[in-house]
Amino acid sequence: MSFYKHHVFFCLNRRDAPEACCACHGADQMRAYAKDRIKALKLSGEGKVRVNQAGCLDRCELGPCIVVYPEGVWYTYVDKTDIDEIIDEHLVNGRVVERLRI
Ligand code: FES
Secondary structure, X not given: OOOOOEEEEEEOOOOOOOOOOOHHHOHXXXXXXXXXXXXXXXXXXXXXXXXXXEOOOOOHHHOXXXXXXXXXXXXXXXXXXXXXXXXXXXXXXXXXXXXXXX
């Protein structure tokens, strides 16, 4: 069994324009928002959810990118509504959010 039920990696890589990069799409703020909300919902910790930052995950053109393990499900997002949906549906209810999947 995994130490975390869900391990979520946010790419925070930054590059100069015109290169695609996740940080250019507010990845840092969205990661901070996700961490705060997961903590507020008491979902963080051993056997539950961990959110970490990552360097480039090499799917830049499809980003900003998140990957959730152990499932290996990739998502993109635009705003807090998308992050909320990933938390509520995937991390809480175990249902993949197909509309955000990449
Ligand atoms: S910059 Fe995020 S996947 Fe490459």
